[in-house]
Amino acid sequence: MNVFKKLLRLVSDEDYRYLVKAARFGEDYLDDETYLKKVYKALFHRELNLTSPQTFNEKLQWLKLYDRNDKYTMLVDKYLVRDYVAKKIGKEHLIPLIGVWDDPDEIPFELLPTQFVLKCNHNSGCGMYICKDKSKMNVKKVKRALRKGLNQDYYLTCREWPYKNVKRKIVCEQFMGDSLIDYKIQCINGHVDHFMVCYGRTETMLPDFYYFDKDWNFLPYNPYLTELVDFETIKPKHIDEMIRIAEILGKESPAMRVDLYEINDHVYFGEMTIFNHSGFDAELPYEIDLMLGKKLQLPEKKK
Structure with a gap:
């Protein structure tokens, strides 16, 4: 627009x-x-x-208000969740950690490798810096962006309360490559329901979103696809392992989304999301929203 x-x-x-x-x-x-x-x-x-x-979106709003489990704060913390994931599925599925700091001025940029990823542990995107060539990095600009990210109250705009009490930090992880396919696996009541595949992301282009069931049948959940691809080319080689991992991690909340990557013939953990699209996915067709909502069984209220 x-x-x-x-x-x-x-x-x-x-x-x-x-x-x-x-x-x-x-x-x-x-x-x-x-x-x-x-x-x-x-x-x-x-x-x-x-x-x-x-609907699914309505039930996610209900869960924000009435399914309050202190453990959720740890699960959305991109730093603390690493220990939990290592215990549940093995540390070999973690993207290697380079460092963690409370303030941008603490980061020893001169000691960092040529390529790396900096991000805040409590939000999504704001402050993130993907470094592909450290010689071209503007350190002052990166620090300024990280401070902005640390100051963001990620809870406030969508009221995803688990983010409210995350102790804010800066995380540095190994750069894992360009144009990674992001497999966002939606679990409902502990079982994988469908994949959302983010494909075609570049520095200047947003990805297309393709939906599949766990048998890799295409699902018409996205009415705005710009073009179709050969579905077998984006099917993960280790789909069964992804489903196994997602169902282990997905049991922690009624509507957990588990994000995974397949890199160099290996499955890596990305993050866990308790409220997919914050329960504000207005692009999801109403009949699909209603169908997914019928699948999601709400727990007892815990306000």
């Missing part, structure tokens, strides 16, 4: 204005339930049903 169209929509669309405001400020004066109802209504143009939620 170009700048003119955005401005026009800001003027003419009250719901869009609220979503832009919420994304920027998080409306911290509102309690979680009130805020989630307002954002959901603005995004989906219907009321959020928390009394008897039906």
Whole structure:
């Protein structure tokens, strides 16, 4: 959407204005339930049903409010979760760790390898730096971005409460290569339901999203595919191992998403996501949203 169209929509669309405001400020004066109802209504143009939620997105909002397990904070912490994953599936599935720090000024850039990845442990993307050639790195700019990332309150805009109490750190991991295929595996009640494959990501292009069931049958969940590929070319060689790993890790919450990579004939852990798309996936067709919602069995309330 170009700048003119955005401005026009800001003027003419009250719901869009609220979503832009919420994304920027998080409306911290509102309690979680009130805020989630307002954002959901603005995004989906219907009321959020928390009394008897039906769709997958609705049930994820319910889980934010009523499935509060202290362990979830550790699971979303990109640093602390490493020990948990090592115990559950083996440390050989972890991307090698180079270092961890509390402040950008603590990072010994001169000692880092030529290639590496810096990221915050409590958010998604903000502050991340993928270094492919350290000689071209602007250290001041990288530090500035990391400080911005550390200062981001990732809980506030979507009210994913597990992020609220993560002790913020900077993590440095080994660079694992360009154009990696990201296999996001959605578990429902501890069992793999489907894969979302992020394929074709570059520095300038967003990936296409392909959905498959665990038998690798294509699922028409994405109405915005730009082009189709040979599905066998993006099928992981170790799909059975991915399913095994996802179901081990996926038992920790009713709707856990487990992200994995297949690199050099080996499966690596990426991260765990308790609320897929924060429960605000408005691009998911309604009939699919409803179908997935019927599969998800909610636990007893734990507010």
